[in-house]
Amino acid sequence: MTCLSNGSGDSLVPTKKTTLKRLPQRASYQRHIIYQILDEGLVCHVGFIDSNYPVVIPMTYGRRGNNLYIHGSAASRILRAASKAQVCLTVTLLDGLVLARSAFHHSMNYRSVVVFGTASVLENLDHKLSALRAISDHIMLGRWQDVRKPNSIELRQTLVLRLRLTEASAKIRTGPPVDDEADYDLPVWAGELPISLVGGEPVADPRLVSSIELPGYIRRDQTD
């Protein structure tokens, strides 16, 4: 089991950056909750400072234990910039629209994780390969075994960054709207509209050899 340098037991230690001041009851520093949200997401938004201005780019990612991995082209100027800077990596799962009786109390049900840290570049080709497998397994378990693995040229063309999960927090809202007591009698429908990411019917590549069948790990309900 991985031990966090600044964590005790199953929780991360809140820091100045990760302590929620507003609505602290929505915060969690429990590692299994943070992992669960990260493992369910498909896209993260990575923020970093480039020439004094903030940049936020969407990326895929993977997790293994206490490490998060992101990757991109070694030619990517923007990823190179991120590798030298402090980053903030955020994953947000939208679970529903919260429809209150007053405009003011409308909200969203969501689970999000914010991770702060400095990413480091993986140089060793074995480590890169292992991280790329973690990303592949995260997006679609079973895929890695099926496909042609990266060769050494492709590995060199790929920049892989590792971000340790040391300074992170989760934020969660669930449940019905919370209206002002006086508003509960208003003749307005209130409740939640659940929202989820769902997979559709797989679309075969037009150049797919026709005898190749759809593997069992590609399921229509992949993201349920």
Next chain:
Amino acid sequence: MTCLSNGSGDSLVPTKKTTLKRLPQRASYQRHIIYQILDEGLVCHVGFIDSNYPVVIPMTYGRRGNNLYIHGSAASRILRAASKAQVCLTVTLLDGLVLARSAFHHSMNYRSVVVFGTASVLENLDHKLSALRAISDHIMLGRWQDVRKPNSIELRQTLVLRLRLTEASAKIRTGPPVDDEADYDLPVWAGELPISLVGGEPVADPRLVSSIELPGYIRRDQTD
């Protein structure tokens, strides 16, 4: 029709920040494409610099013409920080997983917009009200007419920021995987798994007065 100060016709002028160097064929600066992506998204990720480190937080938003609006509690330290800084606001729509024959050529189909700028705080209560309506209309058209509108106390408790759509770009990937020519004969299923955000069955607030019926504007396929 809104005219952009630095735009000509229906396109924004690419700047140093918004010019895509990698895969420039995926970039678009056309206003109607940028608007379409922004209008379809429900959550944006706002990045800004706070005490020399980057912060990325998920938020809802609205658009009216050439203005984007975000809002939060006036007591929010983090939103106050964002209102004084340059921000990067990113919206990402995930459309599918792109499954290639090689690990290296796996990708995602997506549409994203990145906006750079400095947000300004709306002080005028009428302007705030109008911006909050834009956010409400964006999330669920028809809702605003139904609910109790914000009173002046609630308006003062709400911080509303405006970000002009002056420096922005869209990035889009669609279609099947693009494999190395030599890999097309591999016995590996390849194609796309479409992904979309869908609304589920509305869940009534446990305290809902039972005679109130679900309004027509809350549709199960809200996000389709």
